[in-house]
Amino acid sequence: MTDNQPVLAAEHLSLQIGGARILDDVSLSVSAGEMLGVIGPNGAGKTTLFNLISGVIAPTSGTIRLDGRDVTNEQIHARARAGLGRTFQTSSLFNGLSALENVRLAAQVELGGSLSILRFPHRGDRATSVALERLDEVGLAHHADTDAGVLSHGDKRKLEIAMLLATDPKVILLDEPMAGVASGDVPGLVEVIRGLHKGAGRTVLMVEHHIEVILGLVDTVAVMHHGQVLAHDTPDAVMANPAVQNAYLGDVA
Amino acid sequence: MSDPILSVRGLSARIAGQQVVEDVTFDVPATGVTALLGRNGVGKTSTIKGVLGLIERRGEVTFRAGGSAVRLDRLRTHRIVQLGIGYVPEDREVFSKLTVAENLRLAERSSDPRREFVAELFPDLVARSNQLAGTLSGGQQQMLSLGRALINTNTLLLVDEPTKGLAPIIVSEVAAALAEAAKTVPVLLVEQNLQVVRQLATDSIVIEGGRVVHTGPAAQLLDDEDMIRRFLGVHGETTGAGATA
């Protein structure tokens, strides 16, 4: 692992809801350009961790740093502007808008003036051309005018990634990008993810149940269990760790 | 082989307008525990909810009990449950502002509830019967959720990830209770923990991309590392190591 300053760091994050401890003193950091896979059994707190990092929910205690800056108290949109992008476990799109309009909205934010009432989105503007480029990048250019709601599962995931790219994030959180995707579509999606990481040197965190996908893609793997990080190491080291094996597969007396 | 207790034909289900299950077809045998498996997000929970009518669904779902066949897809949830189908939801879903006793009382469908059976199975619940369910630990809530289903005499049990997020010691307790219940009633079980599946399941159904990709005896599936890796995304080696642990 590299020794430069982590671009994203979670320090001693805990979340308690009612009496239940959902996350328990989680510390995890990612260096610039690194791809980190987060795995663990259902209910281990992976999505919760992503929700805390992106600001959807606030932690009970602990700090989140982006580029060394404390963003724990910043709102979702402020973190997004600071370069933190994410996707959701279930596709989260504007279903009534076309694929192009979805991406264009995201591109507008990056280009500025997204709330202007004096400017109309049109075929020739910057945001549109950026949006078309991003659609092309994920292989959806032919679906530019299709309503997001009627795209296939796999294409919806790709569209989400295109929206993400349009905001030009430094750090990307992918929450189960393969969930619900037909197996035939998996390799294509893997290539898209590889491209946004390797191609652009972005930092990526991803939760995924497809272990072979994770192992083939990431630099390091973090294993979560019962709201804690059990191990964080290279894929080989993690998979050889007996504690991980027990946690992941469950042990029944 | 006798008729299956539940036949699902071309089931599709939607949540908030989004397709989550597409054209799923399978049978649940009238005896034993059938494990419904697949990676996260393939729609196992939605399949169960679709069978119960908890979400918008299409397709044929036929329930065979006592020699007659009933089309569940034409019934509303409470009618389906009244046919003798017990349900243990994912994430337990106990009523947190009701006491343990009230949770159980609410679930009683007949004039002859099996209170002793549940009390024997989960002595902890008896001791806490006046406690609000919301103050129970995760494991205790799971037992309450199971207790709610087992307090009635059912012809079929639908159990959704009963060990999710539970500590190992509790997992074995829950598994033991399920094993006890399964002696008298067929079970359709969604479960991520392959050890629990190995311990309980007789048959298996694997869903992938919203469709069934494999059916067969559970033992056969669990011993095939290649299938496990392909269908469940679990690393083969680890399965072997875990299985012998």
Place this chain on the structure above:
Amino acid sequence: MSTVILLLITGLGLGALYFLVASGLSLIYGLMGVLNFAHGSFLTLGAFAGWELARRTGADNWLSFVASVLLGAVVGAVFAALTELLLIRRLYERHIEQVLVTVGLALSSVALFDGIWGTDPVYVSGPSWMGGTTDVFGASIPNNRFVLILAAVLVLLGIVLFLKYTRFGLIIRAGVENRSMVTALGIDVRRAFTVVFAIGGAAAGIGGVLAASYYGYVSSSIGGSLLIFAFIVTVIGGLGSLSGAAIAAALVAVLQQFANFYLGGTGDFVVVLLLAVVLLVRPSGLLGSKA
């Protein structure tokens, strides 16, 4: 001192009226997620029914008064139950459309009342004791305030006992928390919807008859004007919380009385201000659970 006591008890009387409307609103919202704009009409119809009965049986005896309160309750309950069965039920789980239907019902029912009973207020009288006053620590309190407070307390108690000790009560409490799980236990939660509407309608009907005696008249707009304050009470108390509604009803009405007296008739403004402050500080209301 006597002014303070007068304002306090009068305020509690008005609060009792608010609670009789708000209790039903809150229960219905809690269980079904429907904001019922027709609730004022349940009250108005109850008031007219009570007045019709009292008019025919001699308004000044207690038996006729009690009978008209009971009739108001029954009429309110039946109207409410029919509303649920015929209109709300068809739009199962489509909350905004359910709200729209109650808006339509509110508009058309008030117009119908206008057609039947006319647009002018109808003056009512009750047993002569109701029109008198009782001296409490030097303050002359109109007697009908005591009747109102007593009725509200009885209704609150009745609903609490019903929720705690009956099977329907258990279903309603569970349904407020997680409706779909109730159906997944084999219970037809829709029957509980009808019951909740009937209870709310009965409370509003009682409120209607008592409101007529509080204001001294019945008109087709009596429900609508109380409804807005009942909404405010429901939101301040926390949507779905019965005890929240009770506390907020008393708080809002007493504050309103004091502001009207000491701050130059600004009671309504103070209430609106209170609503804004409560929602901004605590968006879920005083006792609301969901943020």
Place this chain on the structure above:
Amino acid sequence: MTRVRSFLSQPLVKWGLAGILVAFLAIVPMLAIDIPGVFPGPTYTPGTLQLLAFSMLIASLALSYHLIFGVAGLLSFGHALYFAIGAYGLGITLRHFGLELLPAIVVTFVAGLFVAAAVGALSLRVTGISFAMVTLAFAQAGSVLVRKNPGKLTGGDEGLALDTTHVPDFFIGVLQTKNLYWLCLGVLVLVFLVTSWFERSRAGHVVAATRENELRVRVIGIRPYFVKLLTFVIGGVLATLVGMAYLLLQSSATQKLVSADFTLTLLVIVVLGGVGYRWGAVIGGIVYTFLDQRLTAFASSDAVSGLPDILRVPLSQPLFILGTLFILVVLFLPGGIAGVGARLSRSRMRADEPRTVLEELT
């Protein structure tokens, strides 16, 4: 057929047709179109012009509410407040401040802007039913204010009559109704243009996206609060504008304008016309006004008064018939009039679109 449809959906053609429609409406006062049962007389008569102008104002008001409810998905129960600010504001500035018409309009407009911004800024901090309640409460405060008649400004129960001292002659008197008609047509065209403009602008796209999926908007880095506030304020000032025209047309403002019932009526109109459709709001407003007017005439007609009580009582109440009609539309015609139109013509607008609007709200 397909070719006709694609021809009709071309922007230039659409705007061309709209222009022809407006031009036709503009010459209506010169024509003698008489539709018995719909118009009280030929179109050049003041009575018919007054009714037509009034229906156009209600349509404009419904359009301004469409921005808030249909586009932004905000269920406001206090929209009547901004309309009333227009009518009362202009009335007060003309009568009590003695301003000329134009400065009075500017002052009233600024007042509407200020109140809409203040109320919006506060109430948008909560969502859903709480938002509905806060807007209702503020409108209620306005209603109380009008009734209390502070400083004898609003006229209380009496209402406030238009002081014509500083109003140009061509807006005064029955004989000038056609000028008022043109004014109202102008208001409708203006409100329609502003609404279309806003919906097509970048901000309009963002607010539509916010209605669909607010969390997603935040994640791409936009704070939805401002764009919702912007929509709320634009809807509010448009209502203020319409309120001013209303005062000129009707010559007085009454308490009814600021009542909760009036906001509910707007809601009824927008739903009747079809939530989410711009034309739906316009058609809803016009249909509602004519139904209301004709039903009132019908209610007092001999045909009704001769009926037995059980029929006569409900039929003599226009609002009863309208309310019932509205319930039937909600139950059986989701999408309203425009929704039916869209489904029949199978145009690009999806008939199920308004449904998503409604579901997202809860």
